[in-house]
Amino acid sequence: MFYPKLKNLKKERIPDYSIDKLDWWLGTRRQNTRKFVNPLQFSLDCNIDINHALKLFSYCTxxxxxxxxxxxxxxxxxxxxxxxxxxxxxxxxxxxxxxxxETDIPNEYFVDHISIFFELLESPRDYIPDIELESESIIKKAPSLRVSEVMGNTDEDIRRLCPPKKFFDML
Known part of the structure; x- marks a missing residue:
């Protein structure tokens, strides 16, 4: 594995297949993209349900x-x-x-223009995966994950990706 600590996701009842996909996907990111990792791009690249991808990223955070x-x-x-x-x-x-x-931007515009990204805290170990994961020849670009999209989610593991409630009380 590129990131052996991902094995701890098994305690959250995450399937091995999802853990292997996440490990492979994170481990193969170029160094210049590791500070802006997008869970929607992971979902798109690996054909993983968006809510499942968000849960994985939540557990990894x-x-x-x-x-x-x-x-x-x-x-x-x-x-x-x-x-x-x-x-x-x-x-x-x-x-x-x-x-x-040079536009002054009032507070009410922020919620729909705040994206959530993730930064990898570790570099991957040198590892060649022993599993073959399908890849598509067509590269697609996922949109960024917006705070406004996560706010309405009913899953507590996904909602904790949002800013604290006190943030919105101040707007």
Whole structure:
């Protein structure tokens, strides 16, 4: 395995197949993409249900025995989609100015323009997987995971990917 600590996901009753896919997918990410890992891209690349992918990422972020990922919030300008801010604890709370298009952005636009990404906290071990995973010849790009999409989810493991409730009370 690229990330042996992923075996701890078995305690959460995650199937071996999902663990192997996640291990392979994370382990084969290029180094320049490991700071902006997208669970929707994992879902698309590996043909995994989106909610299942979000659960896997949640366990890899909050599971004490895994702790392989760190959640980060990226705030994008609603006008030009330029990255305005990147935060680890919670997203930007107050209106800010986009340095790219010089637009002042009020608070009410943030919820739909905050994306959740993950950062790999470890480098993969050198490993050649002994399983063959199917790959598609057509490369597809997944959209970023938006906070507004996760907020309405009824699964507690997925909802914990959102900023704390106090964040939204301040908007």
């Amino acid at each position: 909050f599971g004490q025995e895994v702790k392989l990922l760190r959640k980060k919030y990226v705030t994008l300008c609603p006008i030009c989609e330029h990255r305005i801010a990147t935060n680890y604890q919670e997203p930007v709370k107050k209106g800010i100015r986009c340095n790219n298009c």
